[in-house]
Amino acid sequence: MDYILVGIWKACELIFSLDREVFGITLLSLRVSAMATVFASLVGIPIGFIIGTEDFLGKRPLITLFNTLMAFPTVVVGLLLYSFISRQGPLGHLGLLFTPWAMAIGQFVLATPIIVALSISATQGIDPRVRLTALSMGANTLQTALTVLSEARFALISAVIAGFGRVITEVGCALMVGGNIRGYTRILTTAIALETSKGEFAFSLALGFILLAVAFLVNIFFHWLQGRRG
Amino acid sequence: MDNYQFAVKDLTKFYNGKKVLDIPYLIIKKGTVHGVMGPNGSGKTTLLSILSLLTKPTSGRVYFDGLEIDSHGNNEFRLRREMAMVLQNPFLLNTTVEKNVAYGLRIRGLSKREQKQKVVECLDLVGLAGFEKRRAHELSGGEAQRVAIARGIAVTPKVLFLDEPTANVDKTHIDVLENIIKELNRRYRTTVIFTTHDLNQAYRVADEIVVLSEGKIKEILTTQVFRLKAEG
Numbered sequence: 001m002d003y004i005l006v007g008i009w010k011a012c013e014l015i016f017s018l019d020r021e022v023f024g025i026t027l028l029s030l031r032v033s034a035m036a037t038v039f040a041s042l043v044g045i046p047i048g049f050i051i052g053t054e055d056f057l058g059k060r061p062l063i064t065l066f067n068t069l070m071a072f073p074t075v076v077v078g079l080l081l082y083s084f085i086s087r088q089g090p091l092g093h094l095g096l097l098f099t100p101w102a103m104a105i106g107q108f109v110l111a112t113p114i115i116v117a118l119s120i121s122a123t124q125g126i127d128p129r130v131r132l133t134a135l136s137m138g139a140n141t142l143q144t145a146l147t148v149l150s151e152a153r154f155a156l157i158s159a160v161i162a163g164f165g166r167v168i169t170e171v172g173c174a175l176m177v178g179g180n181i182r183g184y185t186r187i188l189t190t191a192i193a194l195e196t197s198k199g200e201f202a203f204s205l206a207l208g209f210i211l212l213a214v215a216f217l218v219n220i221f222f223h224w225l226q227g228r229r230g
Numbered sequence: 231m232d233n234y235q236f237a238v239k240d241l242t243k244f245y246n247g248k249k250v251l252d253i254p255y256l257i258i259k260k261g262t263v264h265g266v267m268g269p270n271g272s273g274k275t276t277l278l279s280i281l282s283l284l285t286k287p288t289s290g291r292v293y294f295d296g297l298e299i300d301s302h303g304n305n306e307f308r309l310r311r312e313m314a315m316v317l318q319n320p321f322l323l324n325t326t327v328e329k330n331v332a333y334g335l336r337i338r339g340l341s342k343r344e345q346k347q348k349v350v351e352c353l354d355l356v357g358l359a360g361f362e363k364r365r366a367h368e369l370s371g372g373e374a375q376r377v378a379i380a381r382g383i384a385v386t387p388k389v390l391f392l393d394e395p396t397a398n399v400d401k402t403h404i405d406v407l408e409n410i411i412k413e414l415n416r417r418y419r420t421t422v423i424f425t426t427h428d429l430n431q432a433y434r435v436a437d438e439i440v441v442l443s444e445g446k447i448k449e450i451l452t453t454q455v456f457r458l459k460a461e462g
Contacts, residue, residue: 127321129317129319129320129321130321130323132284132317132321133317133320133321133323134337135284135310136282136284136310136313136314136315136317136391137314137315137333137334137337137381137382137385138307138310138311138313138314138334138337138338138385139337140307140337143337147323147333150323151323151324
C-alpha cells in the first residue's frame with residue numbers, strides 16, 4: 001500500500017519540480033497522440049459521415065469491419081507497421097522506424113477505426129429533418145453536410161475523445177515502432193513499462209498518475225468545448 | 231408567363247410503382263397565397279416537395295418565374311435559394327433562436343450585422359421579439375413553428391412553402407399564424423403556398439385553393455367562388 005502513496009507523492013514531486021525528463025516525455029506523449037488524433041479525425045469523421053448518411057452496396061459489411069477494427073490489437077498494428085517501415089520493408093527508405101512519426105502513424109491507424117465507427121453512429125442517429133431543413137433553406141452540399149455534422153457535434157466530440165483515449169494509453173505499437181529511445185521516442189506508456197521492468201514501481205506509478213492527469217485534462221478541455229459550442 | 235410564379239404541366243410522381251400525383255396543369259400567380267387542401271395521402275406534401283425542388287417528379291415540367299426547372303438539376307441549387315420551406319414538424323437546430331433564424335442568411339454569406347438586423351425584424355413579425363438568446367429546444371410547439379417561419383422569411387424568399395403550418399399548434403395560436411402568413415404576403419409580396427386539412431382555414435388565408443384528392447386536382451377555388459358556394 002505504501003508504494004502507492006509513495007507513487008502519488010513522487011508524481012506530485014515530479015510535476016511540481018518541473019522535472020525536465022518527465023516533462024519531455026509528457027509533451028512527446030501529447031504531441032504524438034494529438035497529431036494522430038487530429039489526422040484520424042480529419043480522415044475518420046468524413047468517412048463516418050459518408051457511411052452513416054449514404055446508402056450503398058456493402059454498407060453493412062463495411063460498418064462491421066470498422067466495428068471489428070476498433071478492437072485492433074496494438075501490437076498487431078505495431079507489427080504490421082514495423083514490417084512496412086523496417087529497413088527491408090517497402091517504406092524502409094523513408095527512415096521512419098524508431099521516430100515519433102512512426103509512433104504517430106501507428107496511433108493514427110489505431111484511432112481511425114474508432115473515430116469512423118463512432119462517427120457512423122453519430123451521423124446515423126441524426127434526425128433526417130436536419131438535411132431536409134438545410135436543403136430547403138438553400139444550403140449547398142457542403143453546407144448541408146456541415147449542418148448535419150454540427151448537429152452531431154456532441155457525439156462526434158465523444159468519438160474524438162474515444163480515439164484520443166485509445167492512443168494516449170497504448171503501449172504495444174509505440175514500443176515496437178518507436179523503440180522507447182530516451183529523449184527521443186520515450187512516451188509515458190513506454191516509460192511506465194520500462195520503469196516497471198526495472199522495479200521502479202514508485203516512479204512508474206508517478207508516470208501513471210501523470211498519464212491519468214493528462215487524459216483527465218484533455219477530457220475536461222473537450223467537455224468545455226462541447227459546452228461552448230452548444 | 232410573367233405573372234406566374236409556378237406553371238406545372240403533365241406532372242406525375244410515382245412511389246413504389248404507385249402514382250401519387252397526377253397534375254395535368256396548374257398555375258400559381260406571383261404574390262398570391264395558395265392553399266393546397268386535401269385529406270391525408272392526397273399528394274399535398276408531395277406537390278410542395280416537388281415545387282420546392284426537394285423531390286424530383288417522375289415526369290412533367292415545372293416552370294419557376296418563367297424558367298423551366300432543369301430535370302438534371304443544373305439550376306436547382308440557384309432556384310432553391312429563391313424559396314424557403316417550413317416543414318410540417320419543423321426542425322430547429324440545437325442552438326439559440328437567433329442562430330436558427332439567421333441560418334439561411336449565414337449560408338448566403340451575409341454579414342453578422344445584417345443577420346442581426348434581419349433576425350430582429352423577423353422575430354418581431356412572428357411575435358417573438360426578444361427571443362434571440364433563448365435555446366430553440368426550450369420553446370413550445372407554437373413558438374418553434376413561428377421560429378421556423380421566421381427562419382423561412384428571413385431570407386426574403388420569392389416563395390414560402392408551409393406544410394401544415396398549424397398542425398402542431400394549439401387553437402389559441404392558429405389565429406396568430408394565419409395573421410403572420412397574411413402579413414408577410416402583404417409586406418413582402420411573397421408568394422405563399424401552404425397545405426391544410428381545414429377548408430375554413432384555407433378560405434380565411436388563401437386567395438386561391440387547390441383541392442387535391444388521390445393525387446389529382448379535384449377543384450380550384452378562388453375565395454370569391456368559395457364564398458358564393460358557402461352562401462349556397
